[in-house]
Amino acid sequence: MKNLSIRIQNIAPSLTVAVDSLAKKLKAEGKDIVSLGAGEPDWDTPEEICEAAKSAIDEKKTRYTAPQGILSVREAVAKKLKNENGLDYAPEQIILTSGAKHAVFNSLLALINPGDEVIIPEPYWVTYPELVKLLGGIPVIVHTKAEDDFQMSPQELEAAITAKTKAVILNNPTNPTGTLYTENVLGEIAKLIVKHDLYAVSDEIYEHFSYSESFHFKSLAAFPQMAERTLIINGLSKSHCMTGWRIGYVAAPKEIAKLIAKAQGQTTHHPSNIAQYAAEKALQMPLNNVYKMRDEFKRRRDFLFQKISAIPGVSARLPQGAFYLFANVSALFGKKSPDGKVISDSVTFCTYLLEKEGLAIVPGSAFGREGYVRFSYAASMETLAAAAERFAKGIAQLQ
Template sequence: MISKRAQSVSPSETLAISAKAKELTRQGKSVVSLSAGEPDFKTPQHICDAAIKAINDGFHGYTMNTGTPGLRESISNKLQRDNQLDYNPSQIVCTNGAKQALGFSMLAMIDEGDEVIIPTPYWVSYPQMVNVAGGTPVTVRTSFENNYRITPEQLEDTITDNTKAIMLCSPSNPTGTCYSADELKALADVLVNYPQVNIISDEIYEYIVFEDQHVGILNVAPELKDRTVLINGFSKGFAMTGWRLGYLAAPQSFADAAAKIQSQETSAPSSISQKAGEAAYRGNLEAVHTMRDAFKERRNFVVDALSNIEGVKCFKPSGAFYVFPDISHYLGTTSSNGTSVESSTDLCMYLIEEHGLAAVPGDAFGEPNGMRLSYASSMEDLEEAIKRLQKGLQNLS
């Protein structure tokens, strides 16, 4: 009864860890969870007010499949204002979250046997989306020493006649690393020689950049625009995870193709969420910057604390709200209770079961020597999490 396609897909390990944390909490156990990629802030009030007004005004019906004209115009204006990119509203498809924009992009782009290059550590859904579309994910292992960024040499060596696309995510989930303008230009200089290779640029964390301004590949290589799909949304920067609103911006032919798939799969996002998104992009970014500054303070605390734990290595990420420390020192150890830790998955299961700390193993992201900690939590929770992590690691030998 189950299709081969469904059998080829693995469940999200980040959601599995979150579910484990919730189950232990229901059992009355104390759990500090740093597993979820979800801001702990409320959606800014002016956005909520716009949604309430839409409800009260009776804006309850289906909208255009690709999104309301008002929302797509506000996205077009935002892309010009914040990213210096020109997209006609007709080139924008609004989706039920950025994850759907990515999934439909895979379905619109990938044929059986096509290869998609995915640098590791990667967001857990990237390879699975390629599998669902019938393609072949080709992972490229990056290094801790290079802050987990793919190099031009690695990219060049990985491209084959079957390569259809490369997936880029900056700022990155799960590492928080950001590509600089020079690094993106070096990758673009390789890609310009391979016109069959498309670029999927996931920029969902663009508003959470701490030292410099966000830079996307089209800012340094506008000549790649005719084969780039830009993915973005409202969940991270505006703390709108539950509103389920994202979008893609792409060449017109590709936007039309993705829109056809959406028309048969889900149709447009919620009408109320679209009014909220329109208000988000038409309003000022004061609340966004306040959240970003809070994330920066938390990042500094977590990185400094991790650096003081023996055997843990952690670089200071430039964006998002994750750290991805190297914990390879503790692989191959045993706890004082006899628990064997042979992998990052073993380590994370040990930490949650014996010390009440939920983190996501690097195995889920294609990097066995790491684990992801989200600092989208209160300082109180972060302080307690570090104590539990330190105690847990001290009990391994």
């Protein structure tokens, strides 16, 4: 048989997806599993959104649309960007995608040529460097410090820029650490992006999930001279509990938006019509439910942080955004499980917890930071309490 794609073989599978899939498989087999692996709100999609989708089906709105998506939905996105973020985008600058992950892929597809460097601060969302590699680019990873709240400084960014640098990927608020990039820091980063004539892929999927009263979200595209070089990534999965609907979008400069629409016309064509009409309703709704969910996440964050940080051998910083707790467990490495297996890294530690305690969390190596694990607190208080109990029990049994 002839060789298969080297590009696909050279990228790593998503560990977050793998952990969640394995947890669901074990549950289906009847095993008692508590999973905090997936970043998926545990609320149901609001009924108004579901009704809009049902109406679209009843009205037979089931045929092909334009590759960039239904005009009225793109107009709703443009209105959202204007009203919530102070940004002016025409509908032709909006491309609807099959989730925000697809929006990231489309954006990088439009930007990257083989050999281009893309700067990514770590810990990073697992997909960023793998997509860069898939497209022939070179991910340049900037190591951040826990004492700086895992935030890439302007100085660290500038030190990573070379003649081959094409773009910077920034996620704010950040998965997996909950880091918030303040307006002052973002402003300095924006100046460097302009100075070195770079593009920015700004993943803003967690924009509504901030727990700091002093933090006010500002899009990277809102800074001087950044609109013409920023591709905004967003979607409805997190804010409106629509993970399975697979609906996201990218807002981009006109010429880049044209390239993305061309690529989408030859690949997925467009996201599901039904999901698009559901998204239109979501974009028209007030944010009351979103803020209610945010406040509940803050309560859950405080609970989980108190439980996890009290365990000997574990340390964590209080996350200020998103819905993840990133805990340092490196002090446990070198210990042995009850059956004599050495806990040598975050993967062996998470494997041990899943096999022995039925707890699914994600190893930090998935995010480029060994020695850590990620908990998602987008789960019920009962689930969080059970997870914390199993986590502490698993650690207590290490020798």
